[in-house]
Amino acid sequence: LGPTLCIGEIIVEIVATTTGDGFRHPQPLLGPFPSGAPAIFISQCGRLGGQSAMIGAVGADDFGALNLARLQSDGVDVSAVALDPEWPTGSAFVRYRADGSREFVFNINHSAATRFGWSEPVARLVARAGHLHVMGSALSMPPAREVIVRAAAMIKERGGTLSLDPNLRKELSGGPEIAELFQCLVGLCDLLLPSGAELFPAAGLDAPDTTEAQAIAHLLQRGVTEIVLKRGPNGASLFTPDSVIRAAPFQVDEVDPTGAGDCFGAAYVTCRRLGMGAEAALTYACAAGARNVTAVGPMEGAGTLAELDDFIRTTARRI
């Protein structure tokens, strides 16, 4: 089958412990946690026992070492993660507001995450990958973007598969050329994993004039074969050309929502690639997302297959 591949930012995340005026005053912080949407995704794939590999870069510093150790302990192939001798590992600070919304401060622009490129180890990995998962956040960084575009074309040409998580972050949004590239990738992808209102830009349609059903129909018509719509605490829905499956959410106490979508996507992709049916994969995906929000840190609640089995057996679902 070849490994599942993810390309993009590997950073650390630091979490504010107060709500309110954010980082304008000293306060206790939590972290550093290994992070970066592509890194969270691939770590969860590896932790579930799927063959997985990462392309990106970290600095030759403690934050880089922390991330490499996590990826390796989750069984991820890091042969194509470069060690940047000069630029540091990037970071993101996240704070939660009293209304539950959140804000990120990214220190990525002059970090290792923004300057890795095509190399021998990257070429070797892409040559044997069976699936590429693209995170929208990585498209805002030109070097990652170039590697993604080249890898996507090669993997699809060989008969491999592609999934796409829009993962739109206003702090990492790009210009019109990114929107165009994004639409090209939607046209290439087999599986699309938007979260809530991301469905509409993913379909290239305006939300106020379009219903969810119209956006889904448009995407299916464009050739996406599976669309999994993430609905946060309300669970998720799967749309294929012949079926709609709604998955009820697991009932958990959410302490940190960041990373839920990445763990959810990783579980769905990994379970499908391990040969599971769509409905079973959707259950594992909902469990992975729900379990992950119960711990502080973007991937501290990511589970193994056995841990997800246990979670599914012992956690009630809200019908």
Ligand code: ATP
């Ligand atoms: P992020 O960008 O923070 O990684 P996302 O917006 O892509 O997340 P969400 O919709 O927040 O993704 O979460 C993914 C999935 O995880 C949901 O579809 C749901 O199944 C599960 N999930 C998330 N939050 C909760 C919650 N509070 N309770 C139960 N399940 C949850």
